[in-house]
Amino acid sequence: MTAGAGTPIRVHVRLFAMQRELAGTRGLDLALSAGATIEDAWAALVERFPVLAPGRPAVRFARNGGYAPADTALADGDEVAMIPPVSGGAPGGGGDRRRILELREAAFDASILAELGERLATPEDGAIVGFLGVTRRSPGTPAPGQEAEAARHAGRVVQALTYEAHPQMAFAILAEIADEIEARFGVERLAIVHREGEVPLGEPSVAIVACAPHRDAAFEAARYAIDETKARAPIWKAERFTDGKLWIGEPARTGPEHD
16 A cells, blocks of 8 residues: 555556456456555556566556546546557447447448448538458557567467457547547548457458548548547457467557647
8 A cells, every 4th residue: 555644545447458468357446545646556556466567668547537647646436447558449339420439349341331421421521431440461560568479479470350448438539539530620420430359350340431521621530530549549459369369559649649
């Protein structure tokens, strides 16, 4: 327990992706001293699971569903999510007629672009731009801390991808991205649909559709949507090989790249 006066607090810590595997648990409760910060919670977690310590430089944090700096003070009953490097969201996750923000466990194919376009487009739209991300055979960039595992699988072929998400936070981040797209490009009708679970080789894992009166805005919106989703949404990706898997990604960005 961290040093300090006052009534101790209890917080719930959630772990994802490689951290979950290293610690062997999805979550646990920690008792901390009054005035404890997120960094104190991380220190208490590492005291219990020393194997997590090397990952600290690449870890980001969230308090009660929103990104937060390490020096954020915690209150009794808070939830702290330890966010490992991300890659980059149950249907009905967000939005009205203008937005479709979803995490899907069920597979989809290229026809989803037409489906989303039909659901979003209006007679005022002169452009419907779609993007489909699919599982490729060649490996990606290993997440920090996965270098040894990457070396073990060097030269091997990816068999499938496995995705894991923090749904509540993912939907909040996707909604932020949609708000930014509307403010920056004037594009109101947008879809971001991301798979969860295993995605076999060659199958789509993410679909983006942007509808707008003019093509330039639609293209810019679709590009921004996929780039920001991959950089910020708490959705983790592991490449599966015949004899193991490798987590992929970079430290999460907590806001837009360019304000």
